[in-house]
Amino acid sequence: MLVTKPPNVPTSVPTTATVTTSTAVVCGSAKLNSITGGGNSLASAGVWPWMASLQRNGIHVCGGTLVAEQFVLSSGDCFSSSTSASDWTVILGRLKQNGPNANEVSISVTKISISSDIVNNAAVLLLSRKPTLSDHIQPICVDLGDNSFTVNTQCWASGWGSGGGGTFQTLQQFNTTILDCGSASSSNRSICTGVMPLEQTNIGGPLMCKVGQSWVQPAVLTLVPKLSRASDVQVFIKISSVAEFLREMVGTFPPKANTTSTNTTTVKPVSSTLPANGFSENPLTVVLYARGCQWRQRLEPGSCQGASRARWSHGPSQTNPPLPVPSSLPPQTP
Known part of the structure; x- marks a missing residue:
């Protein structure tokens, strides 16, 4: 019936639901990076998406890296001329210092914090806002002591310099290898590589090694005094030596790109x-x-x-x- x-x-x-899914921010992801070979060369757009240009009065002074959505890591040596945040600007997504950059964004600095460590005076810059992340702007993973960089691990460094960047002062990339420090340093805070042709304006940039599917930064670039060199070994201080300072300044760092992340789903x-x-x-x-x-x-x-x-x-x-x-x-x- x-x-x-x-x-x-x-x-x-x-009766129905609107589902909105947002992907969690991860570190060390460089979708445009397919680099495999060695040697020093000019980078292409998006290969090192965490690279930051620290500028004062419109002039590039030092390098840096985006390590969280609103924080940039650099070297304290870069701020000998001024520690006033209002004097500085950070440019992300930049490839060339001279010439157009379609993917770059310029952000003012709200605060500059420098560690009290005499040997490794790292600097953390708080940006005035979060950049929109893209294939050209991503954070790198920071080694806080939970990674291993064995001898013969292939790594890279990058930065802007007048010597090899050409007319446009294009971002340079340097291939290197983790070496045994030998007589160059006996400190467990040291990490050693082959010698790279770094310039003053490369300071603050990253030493980068790939761990699994993620790029990790074990050290900030500095100009190593001649007394710190032994034969073909270049000595850097591990960034993990100021891990407590970094956690205090940044708070929570994003997880590695090869770590399964949970998407946030909102049901309305x-x-x-x-x-x-x-x-x-x-x-x-x-x-x-x-x-x-x-x-x-x-x-x-x-x-x-x-x-x-x-x-x-x-x-x-x-x-x-x-x-x-x-x-x-x-x-x-x-």
């Missing part, structure tokens, strides 16, 4: 008008299997106590027509 339900009674219930209920009995606005057909049951045209609670089965379906519509009433009823289950 087909029974048409009574008119709708407004009832607000969540959308109200819809339904009858008080829970049926949708479209007419509903009730297919009733019953035996010895007297039905009215309008179904009411308790109107049929002997119904053995009931099946509800949306209808009628072209895609979901009413279910046919069977010509014969199955045996009633005791």
